Amino acid sequence: MKLNKRNIEFCCSLDIGMNARNQMLKMRADKLSIVSCFENIEERKNTYTKLKKMRNNSFKKYRVQYIRNNDEKPYRKALLIREKERNSPVLLRIDYSPINRSTGGIRLDFRPQHSTSEQIDHLLSWLDRRLGRIFYTLLERAWVTQIDVALDVYNCKLDDYLWGLDRAGKTAYFDKENGLPGLRIGSCRSLLHILFYGKVNARSDGKLVFMERSKFIKINFDEHQQFLRIEARYRPNATPTSKNGNALMLAHLLEMRNPFERLRVYSKDLRDELMARGFLCTLPDAPSIAEMKRYMAEKMECARLPRKVERLIAAHEIELFDKHTVWMQWSRCVAQLSGIFSIASVFCVHKSVHTEKID
Structure with missing residues (x-):
């Protein structure tokens, strides 16, 4: 049978145990979008100049693609960074040159599921050298605009249960040809919405990654485990200068509230x-x-x-799973982000210690 690539899992998630129904649970942090700012015009100009140079160079390990965004996007320009290998996924998208002055000077969209901790650290170090040693500082200043937390329940299908989300009424159902059914509860513009959709774990067969380039991949369901992905998309609509003070700084990612609390x-x-x-x-x-x-x-x-x-x-x-027990594993997921989080948190601690000494 041919199946949409979006319903096939090629990445690794953390094994976090079993639920009371003896179903295996896995979890990871998926897409992580952060925004950072520049302290002055000179800092911004130098960074944008370095980004411009990156799109005109050929690098040994990474491939950089330049995109001119359409008018609907908040940023005019973007760089997509992939590994050199053919058909490699996007590891990082960098948007810069915002249209509005109130928008942060640079946005970084990470795809950490496609890399090991060591590979993430290599990418960060490479970028810091390209940008003139400011990249780590930008991470320290950054705040989260979206983070996707993927929780996988094996031997579970969408139609096995009925799903709800407290204080959310909008529902969208998807059941397309050559795809597994999916459900979204909550508005895409709200603080939190959750996606539910079936997936097939095909990590054991690397041929599926490199030999198939079409939208659909021929796959034998009997050869792979199936699971239901419950993907919580959290979008804190706040900046460090917001009056409500609800911004989630990258350095404080461990303090993020459990996005599955409202799941029913x-x-x-x-x-x-x-x-x-x-x-x-x-x-x-x-x-x-x-x-x-x-x-x-x-x-x-x-x-x-x-x-x-x-x-x-x-x-x-x-109770499909114990929400508190599951969220206790969040620190392990954050640890998998490696330098993305640790650099920001270390800079934040050093800054705090330095301030105390001055006082």
Whole structure:
């Protein structure tokens, strides 16, 4: 069968144990977007000049691609950095030259899942040399604009449960040809939204990475483990100068709140119960509690569901995994980011110690 490459896993995640249902759990930090700033015009000009030189040079280990962004993007220019090997994924995207003055001077989009800790450190060191030793300083000043936390539940499918997210009503369901079904709960513009989608672990077969270049890859499902990815996308909409003071500095990544706290999981038996009691006439395609509530509200012609319905829904909530126990592994995931985090945190500690001595 041919399967969309997005549903095939080529990267490694941390094994964090089993849940109460004897399903293996894995976790990692996926995409990490950070923004940093320059202290003065001279610093900004020098950095932009160095970035411009990078796009005109040929490097031994990395390939640099220049992109001129369209008008919808907050930055005019971007560099994509990959390893030299053919079909290598993007390791880092650097956006710079912002359109608005209030936008941070540079944005870094890391893809840490494609590299080992040693490879991340090599890339950071290489960049610091290219940019004239300011790169580490930019990491120290940086704040997080998006981080994706991927939690994988093996031997689990999307339709095995019903899914919910506290204080989120928007739902989008995906079921395309040659792909595994997926679900998004929450708005893409909100502080947090979660994606649920099936994947096939094909890490054991390296031929799939280099021999297939099309959007779809021929794969035998019987030869690979399948799992459900629960991907929490956290987007703190705050900067260090924001009045609410809710910015998440890169150096404080370990202090990030558990993005799975608001996740709710329900037994799929709830669907039959709601149908049997006449609360539902038809089932929505999406296995989403928010979507089911919308269907019932329309049928009952009410803005708020009766308490007996809410109690019935609450009675079918289950614990797929212990959220606290899972989040205790977050420090291991951050450690896999290696220098991306450690450089920022070390600089922050040194700066704090130096300030205390001055005082």
